[in-house]
Amino acid sequence: MLGCCSTTTDEKPISRKQREFARREQEILAAAVSLFENPHWETVTVEQIAKKAEIGKGTVYKHFTCKDDIYANISTGFMTRILTAYRIHDERTEIIDAIKEIISTSFEMFLGNPAEARVSFYCKRGDFRERLTPELKAEFEMLDEQFTGYIGTILQKGINQGLLPNKPVEHLMMGLEATFDGAIGSIWNGDINCPQVEDQETYITIISEYMVAGLVGLKK
Amino acid sequence: MLGCCSTTTDEKPISRKQREFARREQEILAAAVSLFENPHWETVTVEQIAKKAEIGKGTVYKHFTCKDDIYANISTGFMTRILTAYRIHDERTEIIDAIKEIISTSFEMFLGNPAEARVSFYCKRGDFRERLTPELKAEFEMLDEQFTGYIGTILQKGINQGLLPNKPVEHLMMGLEATFDGAIGSIWNGDINCPQVEDQETYITIISEYMVAGLVGLKK
DNA sequence: TAAAATTTGTGACTAATAGTCACTTAATGA
DNA sequence: TCATTAAGTGACTATTAGTCACAAATTTTA
Numbered sequence: 001m002l003g004c005c006s007t008t009t010d011e012k013p014i015s016r017k018q019r020e021f022a023r024r025e026q027e028i029l030a031a032a033v034s035l036f037e038n039p040h041w042e043t044v045t046v047e048q049i050a051k052k053a054e055i056g057k058g059t060v061y062k063h064f065t066c067k068d069d070i071y072a073n074i075s076t077g078f079m080t081r082i083l084t085a086y087r088i089h090d091e092r093t094e095i096i097d098a099i100k101e102i103i104s105t106s107f108e109m110f111l112g113n114p115a116e117a118r119v120s121f122y123c124k125r126g127d128f129r130e131r132l133t134p135e136l137k138a139e140f141e142m143l144d145e146q147f148t149g150y151i152g153t154i155l156q157k158g159i160n161q162g163l164l165p166n167k168p169v170e171h172l173m174m175g176l177e178a179t180f181d182g183a184i185g186s187i188w189n190g191d192i193n194c195p196q197v198e199d200q201e202t203y204i205t206i207i208s209e210y211m212v213a214g215l216v217g218l219k220k
Numbered sequence: 221m222l223g224c225c226s227t228t229t230d231e232k233p234i235s236r237k238q239r240e241f242a243r244r245e246q247e248i249l250a251a252a253v254s255l256f257e258n259p260h261w262e263t264v265t266v267e268q269i270a271k272k273a274e275i276g277k278g279t280v281y282k283h284f285t286c287k288d289d290i291y292a293n294i295s296t297g298f299m300t301r302i303l304t305a306y307r308i309h310d311e312r313t314e315i316i317d318a319i320k321e322i323i324s325t326s327f328e329m330f331l332g333n334p335a336e337a338r339v340s341f342y343c344k345r346g347d348f349r350e351r352l353t354p355e356l357k358a359e360f361e362m363l364d365e366q367f368t369g370y371i372g373t374i375l376q377k378g379i380n381q382g383l384l385p386n387k388p389v390e391h392l393m394m395g396l397e398a399t400f401d402g403a404i405g406s407i408w409n410g411d412i413n414c415p416q417v418e419d420q421e422t423y424i425t426i427i428s429e430y431m432v433a434g435l436v437g438l439k440k
Numbered sequence: 441t442a443a444a445a446t447t448t449g450t451g452a453c454t455a456a457t458a459g460t461c462a463c464t465t466a467a468t469g470a
Numbered sequence: 471t472c473a474t475t476a477a478g479t480g481a482c483t484a485t486t487a488g489t490c491a492c493a494a495a496t497t498t499t500a
Contacts, residue, residue: 015467015468016467017466017467017468017476017477018476020477021476021477024477039346039347040347045456045457045458046457046458046459047457047458055478055479056478056479056480057458057459057479057480058459058460058461058478058479058480058481059477059478059479061458061459061460062476062477062478062479065459066458066459067458067459124409125409126259126408126409126410127259127260129410171426174403174406174423174426174427174430175399175426175427175430175431175433175434177402177406178398178399178400178402178403178405178406178427178430179395179398179399179402179430179434180398180402181401181402181405181406182397182398182399182400182401182402182403182405183394183398183402185398185401185402185405186394186397186398186401188346189344189345189346190346190349203394206391206394206395207394207395207398209438210394210395210398210399210434210435210438211395211434212437213395213433213434213435213437213438214395214399214430214431214433214434214437215433215437216437217432217433217434217435217436217437217438218429218430218433218437235496235497236496237447237448237495237496237497238447240448241447241448244448265485265486265487266486266487266488267486267487275449275450276449276450276451277450277451277487277488278449278450278451278452278488278489278490279448279449279450281487281488281489282447282448282449282450285488286487286488287487287488441500442499442500443498443499443500444497444498444499444500445496445497445498445499446495446496446497446498447494447495447496447497448493448494448495448496449492449493449494449495450490450491450492450493450494451490451492452489452490452491453488453489453490453491454487454488454489454490455486455487455488455489456485456486456487456488457484457485457486458483458484458485459482459483459484459485460481460482460483460484461479461480461481461482461483462479462481462482463478463479463480463481464477464478464479465476465477465478465479466475466476466477466478467474467475467476467477468473468474468475468476469472469473469474469475470471470472470473470474
């Protein structure tokens with residue numbers, strides 16, 4: 001109920017009615033995501049989402065307590081998919097390559113799924129998190145931990161191998177995260193109007209190199 | 221008129237009436253800035269701004285075409301002040317120190333003036349810039365050029381001195397800007413809840429070091 | 441100076457939209 | 471079969487950006 005059907009704590013729905021209800025919830029989220037493809041995603045109204053999902057506006061509120069609840073469910077789903085994407089390359093042994101892989105996977109996921117990515121970006125905001133229900137807040141915290149845990153483990157290996165500076169992995173992660181977030185923001189804001197950069201791909205290459213350089217450059 | 225009185229193309233107001241009108245415009249901006257100190261600045265209404273400035277709501281729209289016009293004027297004023305702050309240290313000869321100075325001045329300006337900084341951050345968004353009048357758009361472009369020009373010159377000196385990698389200064393700037401923007405976003409979003417970081421100052425030190433490391437680390 | 445024109449100020453009004461609620465419809469179960 | 475619960479609905483409320491017809495003050499013109 002209330003936006004929880006798509007979470008990880010998903011007890012199998014029994015009746016046809018419950019199944020249909022759960023399916024409808026996914027339809028609402030899919031309708032929302034398809035409308036959020038538009039760069040002006042924040043102006044999409046609940047009424048438009050309802051219309052796209054071919055239901056009444058009131059029904060949306062039977063599934064989600066508020067608009068933020070829709071955003072949150074899109075974001076948690078997307079974050080889970082990113083974590084899955086990271087883990088495909090789990091067996092890598094070269095740490096620098098593993099870091100590059102995480103960076104490129106992140107860019108691919110964010111740029112390949114602009115709607116979900118934009119919403120997820122929005123959902124990182126402190127004031128957004130504050131007004132969430134404790135359950136959703138906890139889910140976000142769990143996902144955040146999985147991210148820092150996954151990346152932190154790889155960075156720690158890099159430190160142990162002497163490839164990265166011996167600093168707390170959290171500190172190393174801060175730089176990476178800030179640069180990634182800033183770069184994604186730049187891309188979405190159309191900041192890349194500088195004539196030196198032919199395209200987005202070049203920009204990503206530059207940023208990715210800078211991210212790795214920032215890590216290893218800290219050694220001295 | 222219409223939000224232009226605070227711009228650089230400021231012909232001296234002649235009559236008392238015109239002076240008062242210009243002063244009122246500044247009062248509206250000051251009222252807006254004082255209300256925007258609140259982290260939930262986006263929820264501040266035009267009516268609240270009018271009340272704070274002790275005028276009617278309609279009067280606000282005699283000075284500014286829309287709410288965005290208020291944002292834009294706050295932002296251009298702030299950007300101009302940052303450029304001035306940069307130039308205080310113009311005589312520096314050590315390039316790495318000059319870069320560090322720019323970074324620390326930027327952080328100081330952004331964190332010391334949260335209201336104006338938040339608004340300026342918002343005004344960087346492409347969709348915001350799009351819906352501005354051509355005049356304001358041009359003013360933002362001019363300011364952007366002054367930023368890239370100022371920082372670009374310093375970076376070029378660094379390249380000439382062999383301290384920085386021989387890459388287009390625009391490329392070097394991209395990494396710096398992305399990390400700075402991402403870090404500022406993190407601070408405002410309250411992302412620094414990781415126990416390793418005692419305070420904001422530590423975070424800024426970590427990020428600043430990472431920014432310089434990213435630049436010089438690119439050399440290899 | 442008086443009248444006309446212009447500038448500045450105003451708050452009631454309009455439009456848009458998030459969220460509510462009393463009600464309808466359909467499914468489940470006793 | 472009938473009662474209870476779940477699900478769906480769109481008219482309604484509250485809020486807020488922006489408009490506009492008018493008022494007041496100032497400046498210009500006669």
